[in-house]
Amino acid sequence: MWNLLQIELFKISKRPRTYIAFAAIFAIVAIFQFAFKADGQSYMDLVLQSVKDSFELDKSKAINGYFMCYIILNTLLIQVPILVALIAADSISGEANMGTLRLLISKPISRTQLILVKFAAATIFTIFLLLWMAITALFMSLLVFGADDMLIFRVKGEESQIMQITKDDIMWRYFAAFGYATVALTVIAALSLFLSIFAENSIGPIIATVCIVIVCTIISNISVPIIDKNVKPFLFTSYLVGWKGFFYIATNAEGVPIKGSLENWPAIRKSLFILIGHILVIVWASIAVFNRKDILS
Template structure:
């Protein structure tokens, strides 16, 4: 199993295409960082327009590395599923297209193990994308913009987090994002089993994610309690929950607290169930599949 995983990782990371994702993430992050470096204040003024009437807003302090990282994650995590699908959707279909799938399957290796190795490899790729993102978005921003307390805007409230209370939240958020993106990987992986070239699963994965995200974000009461809680896309943004603190009785944010941890854990459980469902289905289908490519 370990050898299979090594081989799958070797194949992923020897492909030039793999690095497109890393380059794409780097350029997106650098563009956001540059924009905020030079015009961060206007962006903040827009964000803070609701409170700048009643408060003195120290924009130059608020625009720090932690906030920049948050803005980057907010913007990027919506697009990264595309990059994840690019590799995960290729795992089986790409080999079918190249004609190497039949060589793989005639090795003395069980198809289940082969599939598990392939999925694990896609998850590792996803995690590496996130580590890369964390490195650039968080570390680089901390270097460029310095650190301070973080003030983030939610729909109807602003959250302030003490600077010593932030890093663990980022680790938790990245951990959660890894699971969320692995769900996308699992979906792309499943669709990959049905196709003989990788365009199909990649495009369908992205389409499904987009359609479901729109459904998740629409404020239509009809969907709110019926479909929304069951869509995995409704739960993909739960990483943000780690940045929301509990409030004490007199309205203070409690350092080190998380507003609604049970909700985040529930979301996590939903995502994990989806991963299990997608991967199991992929394996069952692949075990019975006639390899005709």
């Protein structure tokens, strides 16, 4: 199994398209950092426009490395599924397209093993992608913008909130958030892998994955009670942004944040379980479908 995984990772590492994802992340992060370095004030003015008459804030301190990473992740984590799909959706379909799938299947490896190895490789790719994001979006931002307390602007139900987390209480939240994001993106990897079983080139499954993510995300963001109650809990995309839960700090009765706390850990834990459940079901389905599939490519 380890031998197969090494082979799989070797193949991924030799493909030019693997590095597209890393380059894309770097480019997006760098553009963000440049834009905020040049004109972060406008962004702050925008988010704070309704209270700008009541409060004064040192905006240059508010736009710090921690805040930047949050802003970047907020945007980037919507696009990263595409990058994960780029590799994961190629898992089986790419081999079918190249004609190597029939050779793989005629080797003394079970199809179950092959799916598990492909899934493991896609997961490792996802982890590397997130590590790269951590390096660029978090550590590079800290280098460029420095560290300070972090402001979280959030809409909770009917009301908007501004939460402040002190700078010594942030790093562990990012580790947890990146961990959570890994699980969330692994669902995408599993989904792409599943779809790639049915196709003979990777374009179809990439587009299908992206479409599913976009459609579900749109539905997840429609605020209609009937959808909120009956549809959203069943969409995995509702849980993709759960990493933010690690930045929702609990407050005491006076509204003062409690250091080291989470507002709703049970909700995050539940989301994690739901995502892991998705992964298990999708990988199981992939194995079941792939084992019954006639390889005609």
